[in-house]
Amino acid sequence: xxxxxxxxxxxxxxxxxxxxxxxxxxxxxxxxxxxxxxxxxxxxxxxxxxxxxxxxxxxxxxxxxxxxxxxxxxxxxxxxxxxxxxxxxxxxxxxxxxxxxxxxxxxxxxxxxxxxxxxxxxxxxxxxxxxxxxxxxxxxxxxxxxxxxxxxxxxxxxxxxxxxxxxxxxxxxxxxxxxxxxxxxxxxxxxxxxxxxxxxxxxxxxxxxxxxxxxxxxxxxxxxxxxxxxxxxxxxxxxxxxxxxxxxxxxxxxxxxxxxxxxxxxxxxxxxxxxxxxxxxxxxxxxxxxxxxxxxxxxxxxxxxxxxxxxxxxxxxxxxxxxxxxxxxxxxxxxxxxxxxxxxxxxxxxxxxxxxxxxxxxxxxxxxxxxxxxxxxxxxxxxxxxxxxxxxxxxxxxxxxxxxxxxxxxxxxxxxxxxxxxxx
Ligand code: MLT
Numbered sequence: 001x002x003x004x005x006x007x008x009x010x011x012x013x014x015x016x017x018x019x020x021x022x023x024x025x026x027x028x029x030x031x032x033x034x035x036x037x038x039x040x041x042x043x044x045x046x047x048x049x050x051x052x053x054x055x056x057x058x059x060x061x062x063x064x065x066x067x068x069x070x071x072x073x074x075x076x077x078x079x080x081x082x083x084x085x086x087x088x089x090x091x092x093x094x095x096x097x098x099x100x101x102x103x104x105x106x107x108x109x110x111x112x113x114x115x116x117x118x119x120x121x122x123x124x125x126x127x128x129x130x131x132x133x134x135x136x137x138x139x140x141x142x143x144x145x146x147x148x149x150x151x152x153x154x155x156x157x158x159x160x161x162x163x164x165x166x167x168x169x170x171x172x173x174x175x176x177x178x179x180x181x182x183x184x185x186x187x188x189x190x191x192x193x194x195x196x197x198x199x200x201x202x203x204x205x206x207x208x209x210x211x212x213x214x215x216x217x218x219x220x221x222x223x224x225x226x227x228x229x230x231x232x233x234x235x236x237x238x239x240x241x242x243x244x245x246x247x248x249x250x251x252x253x254x255x256x257x258x259x260x261x262x263x264x265x266x267x268x269x270x271x272x273x274x275x276x277x278x279x280x281x282x283x284x285x286x287x288x289x290x291x292x293x294x295x296x297x298x299x300x301x302x303x304x305x306x307x308x309x310x311x312x313x314x315x316x317x318x319x320x321x322x323x324x325x326x327x328x329x330x331x332x333x334x335x336x337x338x339x340x341x342x343x344x345x346x347x348x349x350x351x352x353x354x355x356x357x358x359x360x361x362x363x364x365x366x367x368x369x370x371x372x373x374x375x376x377x378x379x380x381x382x383x384x385x386x387x388x389x390x391x392x393x394x395x396x397x398x399x400x401x402x403x404x405x406x407x408x409x410x411x412x413x414x415x416x417x418x419x420x421x422x423x424x
Contacts, residue, residue, distance in 0.1 A: 084104040125152060203242065255267055377415045
């Protein structure tokens with residue numbers, strides 16, 4: 001009988017978003033008359049059609065695969081050069097950031113990359129030769145769960161969280177942007193614009209993180225999946241806008257939220273050649289070398305039609321269409337944010353991020369607010385407690401929906417502050 005990876009058994013519950021889907025499904029099943037009324041502003045899944053430039057590129061790619069002369073088989077595991085070059089030009093050089101195309105690793109998204117990247121780092125708790133991991137709290141649960149699965153933590157703690165992880169409190173007091181840790185940490189996961197709070201780190205704040213990482217020989221795993229939502233040009237969209245980050249940080253990027261690729265799948269990770277780790281005996285090793293090796297062994301890369309679609313996003317028309325998509329969702333975010341503000345709810349995010357973060361009124365817990373909105377108004381939000389202990393007492397509303405649904409969602413939020421339930 002095979003031995004299992006028993007670190008999986010430490011996971012406190014099912015993965016958060018399927019758990020929400022399960023609860024919503026159970027409600028729909030037990031209330032069939034109300035099921036059609038459900039509006040989902042929980043998981044951050046896009047709703048609008050793909051940019052036409054990407055669609056046309058996938059059609060063209062399918063035609064190429066249909067003919068011997070233009071047929072494509074295996075490509076380079078880390079992505080075709082024409083795609084990586086387009087990314088370097090469009091996302092980095094255009095913003096004054098130097099980068100080589102071979103520092104871009106195409107993938108099927110930042111969630112799988114955030115998971116796979118742990119494969120090239122030592123696993124185990126720090127007392128067993130592993131790394132001490134820091135995350136913000138609240139946090140996108142993927143960073144934590146993957147570290148649990150790799151054996152980098154101790155057991156689940158009674159009040160939430162896992163032994164051995166350094167949790168950095170993100171609260172209204174610090175604007176949901178924690179400062180670097182004061183205790184020893186080897187790897188820190190950061191996400192800005194932030195999921196779930198919608199906060200954005202300023203250049204100065206990221207500068208302090210980079211300084212900390214360089215001084216402590218630490219690695220920053222920076223998730224920039226929502227960078228397209230930054231409206232203020234003074235705010236950084238990449239950690240590589242901070243000098244020195246190319247020696248201490250890697251960055252996850254996604255086409256899910258800007259190009260609407262949640263179903264198509266596409267993203268990339270930037271691993272600069274100057275970023276190093278060390279062996280147990282103290283030898284310094286470029287992470288780029290290990291990550292390249294990992295890709296060539298474990299993957300044959302992203303499919304040809306998807307790579308063609310990604311390249312199309314960087315054409316002038318692709319850029320314009322993507323910007324329109326992001327503007328549309330930001331219009332939704334503004335409506336949701338305003339609806340919360342009008343109700344007198346304490347509200348954050350939604351101005352440089354597609355998520356609005358709201359304090360539950362009347363002392364409600366975040367699952368209570370979730371239940372109230374689901375059962376009374378058939379509105380699905382994400383309870384903050386699922387993102388960590390500091391998420392308790394908050395909930396997240398996703399702006400990824402149709403305009404009609406978002407306007408209706410804004411009206412339905414009123415049940416939170418109504419003294420009488422909005423629906424009997
Ligand atoms: C979220 O709702 O937090 C995200 O959509 C999840 C994801 O991107 O994997």
